[in-house]
Each structure stands twice: as C-alpha cells, then as structure tokens.
Amino acid sequence: MSTDQNAMNELHWLIDMVQTIEVGLVVLDRNYNIQLWNGFMENHSGVSPNGIKGKNLFDTFSDLPKEWLTQKMESVFLLKNRSFISWEQRPYVFEFKNYRPITGRADHMYQNITLLPLASLTGNITHISIIIYDVTDVAINKLQLKSANEQLEKLSQTDSLTQLFNRRHWQACFEKEYERYARYGESGSMIMIDIDNFKQINDKYGHPAGDKVIQSIAHILKQSLRETDFAGRYGGEEFAVVLTNTNADESKYFTERLRKKVETSQVVYKNQIIKVTISIGVNALSEQTKNSASWLAGADKALYQSKENGRNQTSVFKEES
Numbered sequence: 260m261s262t263d264q265n266a267m268n269e270l271h272w273l274i275d276m277v278q279t280i281e282v283g284l285v286v287l288d289r290n291y292n293i294q295l296w297n298g299f300m301e302n303h304s305g306v307s308p309n310g311i312k313g314k315n316l317f318d319t320f321s322d323l324p325k326e327w328l329t330q331k332m333e334s335v336f337l338l339k340n341r342s343f344i345s346w347e348q349r350p351y352v353f354e355f356k357n358y359r360p361i362t363g364r365a366d367h368m369y370q371n372i373t374l375l376p377l378a379s380l381t382g383n384i385t386h387i388s389i390i391i392y393d394v395t396d397v398a399i400n401k402l403q404l405k406s407a408n409e410q411l412e413k414l415s416q417t418d419s420l421t422q423l424f425n426r427r428h429w430q431a432c433f434e435k436e437y438e439r440y441a442r443y444g445e446s447g448s449m450i451m452i453d454i455d456n457f458k459q460i461n462d463k464y465g466h467p468a469g470d471k472v473i474q475s476i477a478h479i480l481k482q483s484l485r486e487t488d489f490a491g492r493y494g495g496e497e498f499a500v501v502l503t504n505t506n507a508d509e510s511k512y513f514t515e516r517l518r519k520k521v522e523t524s525q526v527v528y529k530n531q532i533i534k535v536t537i538s539i540g541v542n543a544l545s546e547q548t549k550n551s552a553s554w555l556a557g558a559d560k561a562l563y564q565s566k567e568n569g570r571n572q573t574s575v576f577k578e579e580s
C-alpha cells in the first residue's frame with residue numbers, strides 16, 4: 260500500500276472514530292460557528308451535523324449559558340491554553356437528557372468539559388474544540404454518598420425522641436457560641452428548662468405517656484425559637500437553649516411566654532389529659548461569665564432557684580445569688 264493510501268486510511272479511521280466515540284466533539288470557528296458535530300452530539304441533541312454545520316452555536320442552542328461560556332472560550336483563544344469545566348462547578352453545559360439505566364434518577368447528563376485551542380497550519384489559533392464527557396455515573400454516586408453522609412451526620416447530632424440536638428452536639432454548638440461571645444462580645448443567653456414533677460407523670464400515666472409529654476414540650480420549644488437559636492435535650496426531661504443576641508430581659512420575656520404556653524397546653528394520652536408545667540433558669544452573658552462552664556452553671560443555679568421557689572417560673576441568674 261502506498262504512503263498516500265496509508266494516510267487516507269488513517270484519516271478515514273480517525274473520522275470513523277470521531278463519529279462513533281462516546282464523547283461529544285464540537286469544533287467552532289472564531290465566531291462560534293459550528294464546523295464539526297460528532298455522532299455523540301447528534302444522538303443527544305437530536306440535531307444532525309448536516310443540519311447544523313456553519314450555524315452559530317448560540318443561535319442554535321439558545322439555552323446555553325452564552326455569556327459565561329463565551330468568556331471561557333475567549334480566554335482559551337487569547338491564552339492558547341486548554342480550559343476545563345467540571346460538573347461540580349457547573350453540572351452541565353449542554354442540556355442533554357440522561358438515558359443511563361443505572362443512574363436513571365438524574366434528569367440530565369452531568370458533564371465534564373474540556374475547551375481545546377486548535378491551531379491552523381500557520382500556528383494561529385483559529386478554532387476551538389469542545390470535548391464533552393458524560394460523567395453522570397460518577398456524579399450521581401458522589402452526590403448520593405454526600406447526601407448519605409449528611410443524613411448520617413444529622414442523625415448523629417439529633418435526639419431521636421424530640422428531634423432536638425442531642426446533648427453532645429448541643430454542647431459543641433454551645434462552646435462555639437461562647438467563643439463567639441469571647442471574641443466579639445456579642446450578647447447571648449443560656450436557658451435551662453426542666454419539666455416539673457416529671458417523676459409523678461411517669462408514675463401516674465406510665466413511661467410512654469411521659470415520652471409524649473417530653474415530645475410535646477420539645478415541639479412547643481421548637482416553634483418558639485428563631486433561626487439562630489438552638490435547643491438540645493440536655494437530660495431526660497431537661498432542655499438547654501441558647502438565645503443568640505438576646506439579653507436577660509429579652510430572654511425572660513421569651514421564657515415567660517414559653518412557660519405560659521406549656522402551662523395552658525395539654526397532652527392527650529389514651530383519653531387522659533395530662534397537664535404539666537416547666538421551671539426555667541436564665542443566665543445572660545456578662546463580664547462576670549468566666550468561661551462556658553460558668554455560663555452553663557449559672558443557668559443551672561437559676562433553674563434550681565425556680566424549683567426552690569415553687570416551680571412553674573423563671574429565675575434569672577445574678578452573680579451574687
């Protein structure tokens with residue numbers, strides 16, 4: 260076979276491969292007119308190479324991110340360097356449907372894209388190639404793993420009975436909140452809440468009824484909080500709350516409203532009406548708060564005072580008390 264024939268054969272094979280490869284290949288000229296559109300692109304877009312050759316990319320696909328993609332391609336022309344777009348940065352550029360059976364849960368194809376400068380025989384960059392890889396399988400696996408990890412993390416931070424933070428996670432948030440105060444001097448209040456005479460509830464109505472009471476109070480508490488506040492189940496029938504950017508007076512206003520809500524609420528368990536009250540201790544951050552432990556201890560002392568003074572009330576911690 261002559262050298263010419265060999266070269267012709269090679270070219271023929273290359274064209275065949277470009278057409279059938281499971282990767283999208285597009286060549287654009289300097290004005291973004293389409294010069295090459297391979298089989299992958301035809302299969303996924305439904306537009307044949309004959310119907311599209313010479314047409315402007317953005318006129319033909321009006322839903323492409325024109326401004327963003329032009330900026331990327333202009334820098335490839337200018338710097339004569341290839342550029343890479345990951346699905347994590349932008350899930351896709353060409354909105355193709357996902358037909359893969361394994362990853363059927365994705366609506367669209369996730370894509371990694373390479374923008375490649377193409378030089379003419381004189382060495383000038385006259386064209387650009389867009390190479391599109393279907394990375395749907397990889398992307399879906401990674402996203403599913405991420406979502407599973409997030410769920411696991413949430414589970415490990417949540418108290419199963421009340422869906423409030425569990426003690427460990429609450430304590431970690433509490434320490435962070437104290438650091439914020441120590442660094443920036445922002446106000447905040449620590450609140451300890453305990454259900455009154457809860458042992459009697461358990462003894463009279465049974466443990467499952469007691470659980471329902473705990474859930475009901477947690478629910479009222481959750482409804483009363485702002486986005487930035489956080490509450491945890493600190494012990495069996497004890498809740499700890501941090502009200503951020505809230506001073507003692509504002510906290511007392513909050514706790515009294517909460518206390519009255521609990522007082523007027525009722526839990527129905529097996530046709531029996533159960534009524535409970537709560538005692539509350541408040542400790543607002545001040546210059547006397549030495550560390551996070553003393554912030555918490557102050558709230559605890561105030562709670563003890565509420566119990567001592569007859570329950571169903573709020574006490575605010577004062578350094579001399």
Ligand SMILES: Nc1nc2c(ncn2[C@@H]2O[C@H](COP(=O)(O)OP(=O)(O)OP(=O)(O)O)[C@@H](O)[C@H]2O)c(=O)[nH]1
Pocket residue numbers: 453454455456457458459461465466467468469470473494495496566570
């Ligand atoms: N139902 C139920 N009871 C719990 C749970 N955790 C702790 N308890 C019970 O809560 C009760 C707490 O009782 P005490 O610490 O004596 O306090 P109290 O009866 O609430 O009395 P005061 O706090 O002084 O008003 C105990 O009987 C515990 O068994 C729980 O998850 N579910």
